[in-house]
Ligand SMILES: O=C(O)COP(=O)(O)O
């Protein structure tokens with residue numbers, strides 16, 4: 001199913017919620033930023049449910065929840081401050097989901113080309129991957145600001161596939177943004193079994209219990 005022109009198999013992964021539980025560091029950073037600007041902190045569980053549409057949208061959604069009207073320039077200032085705050089401690093409380101590292105290693109050993117397509121900014125993405133020792137797994141990495149338009153724009157995922165040098169790949173993610181992106185590109189999608197409730201529309205029976213299950217479709 002994921003056979004490419006050259007005979008290699010390829011998979012592209014979402015990052016937050018799919019490979020890593022980054023919600024604690026994201027919540028800490030955005031809450032530090034909000035409090036520093038005289039705004040309220042938000043429960044980590046609430047922040048977790050808003051991750052997946054990029055840094056700017058997270059800030060905008062949190063402002064909306066607090067009923068604070070904000071001009072685009074205010075959102076931009078807060079977003080920049082949040083990203084800077086996150087960059088100070090990118091992996092303080094972030095963990096790799098169980099079996100993910102060993103399963104990515106198994107896919108690599110089997111000759112698969114692996115890509116990353118995330119709405120996290122590129123510099124932060126690279127810092128997080130380095131901090132967790134995950135950078136060597138990936139042949140191509142594209143964060144939200146490394147492409148003209150982020151997910152669900154199909155160009156984001158296409159850019160990763162092109163960088164991998166393959167004709168097609170399977171996309172693995174944890175939210176409807178990922179599903180919509182794969183659909184727009186016309187490539188197969190698999191949700192992860194550990195996705196938060198309500199964030200995927202694909203049937204639970206089709207979700208990956210282990211990333212290494214990609215080897216046995
Ligand atoms: O929304 C984000 O910042 C990143 O989320 P993603 O890795 O799930 O695309």
Ligand SMILES: [Mg+2]
Pocket residue numbers: 014015016017018051052173174175
């Ligand atoms: Mg995600």
